[in-house]
Each structure stands twice: as C-alpha cells, then as structure tokens.
Amino acid sequence: MADRKAGKQGKDRQGTRQRAAAAAAARAAAVKPLKAAPKEPLPKRMAKFFADVRLEMSKVIWPARPELVGSTVVVVVTVTFFTVYIGAMDFVFARLLQVFLDTVGG
Numbered sequence: 001m002a003d004r005k006a007g008k009q010g011k012d013r014q015g016t017r018q019r020a021a022a023a024a025a026a027r028a029a030a031v032k033p034l035k036a037a038p039k040e041p042l043p044k045r046m047a048k049f050f051a052d053v054r055l056e057m058s059k060v061i062w063p064a065r066p067e068l069v070g071s072t073v074v075v076v077v078t079v080t081f082f083t084v085y086i087g088a089m090d091f092v093f094a095r096l097l098q099v100f101l102d103t104v105g106g
Helices: 002-030 042-059 065-104
Strands: none
Touching: none
C-alpha cells in the first residue's frame, strides 16, 4: 500500500510540474513588449519641463530673511575657522619638514 501511495504522489508531483510549466508558458506568451510612445518635439518637452519646475518651486518653503542671514553667518564663520586651521597646520608641518630636512642634510 505504501508503494501505491508513493506512486500516486510521484504522479501528482509530475502533474503539478506540468501544470506549472504550462501556466508559465501561457504567462510568457501573454506578455507583449511595450512600444515606446512617440516622442514629443523638443520645444514642447522643454515647455513642459519649465512648467513642472515652476510648479515644484511654488511648493518650496523659503526661509525668512533672519533665518537666511543666520545660516549664512554660520557658514562663513565655519569656513573661515577651517581655512585658518588648515592653513596653520600646513605652515607648522612645512616648517617641521624643513627643520627635519636641514637636520638630516637634505
């Protein structure tokens, strides 16, 4: 009886595989390649692009003048600080290298 059950399960699996393969083939046959839509002329596409840009820019929340000035000050101070710091480190390392080369005899 166990042999019959095993035989029946084997047939069921085979049938399932065949049905799955048939379904996959049907899906593959049903899929059609997409055709590209005809391209609009360049001036029309440019006009649409700029209209979209205008629409998106109207959605932007612009900062108030005090907020803008405050952010600008922070940026200028930060850039100045790092410029001075990196310049000073460059100067120090250049002097150290010069002293080292003078000592070694280079």
